[in-house]
Amino acid sequence: MASQLLEQLRTDLNTAMKDRDQLKTSTIRMVLSAVQVASVAGDEATELTDAEITAVLRSEAKRRSEAAELYENAGRTEQAASERTELAVIEAYLPAAMDDATLQGIVDEEIATAREAGAEGPKAMGQVIKAVKDRVGDGADGGRIAGVVKASLV
Numbered sequence: 444m445a446s447q448l449l450e451q452l453r454t455d456l457n458t459a460m461k462d463r464d465q466l467k468t469s470t471i472r473m474v475l476s477a478v479q480v481a482s483v484a485g486d487e488a489t490e491l492t493d494a495e496i497t498a499v500l501r502s503e504a505k506r507r508s509e510a511a512e513l514y515e516n517a518g519r520t521e522q523a524a525s526e527r528t529e530l531a532v533i534e535a536y537l538p539a540a541m542d543d544a545t546l547q548g549i550v551d552e553e554i555a556t557a558r559e560a561g562a563e564g565p566k567a568m569g570q571v572i573k574a575v576k577d578r579v580g581d582g583a584d585g586g587r588i589a590g591v592v593k594a595s596l597v
Contacts, residue, residue, distance in 0.1 A: 448493045448536065449478065470532040477503055497537065501584055504533045541582035543591075549578050550591050568596055 452471055459467035481499050482491050491499070511526035553574040557567040571592050576585065 446491065446493045446496055448496045449491070452478075452536065466528055467532055470529045474500065474503055474533060474536075500533055500536050504530055504537065507533065538582065541579055546579065546583050546588070546591055547595070550575055550588075550595050553578070554592075554595055564596060568592060571596070
């Protein structure tokens, strides 16, 4: 059984091709290619779950974001704009990001739990990050979680 997200990507690719939307067509093809590469990475080919496909999408989105920033810093605004439009297409398939206040609340709760268990300061960081990741799932990426935890543990 194919994942819903993969089916959605394939359906949207067909629609974009029919609409002659070059940007969306090429971006979705790129994403599907990255999903295919991820599915055959390792010892044997596997069918990716929605969560694994979301991880691939996050990786592709991060690449576009970083590339856009590099192009912008190099004064290549046209390429930066192109990367940002690709990023917007990819982000449409990602779950909505958790707002800062909600994430901070979860981090504070997990820090309190870690303190009750006897872990404080930098020693508690790994434990707290893992607990927060388990609770928020796809609501926030690891870098954002780590940044909030680090700031809160100081």
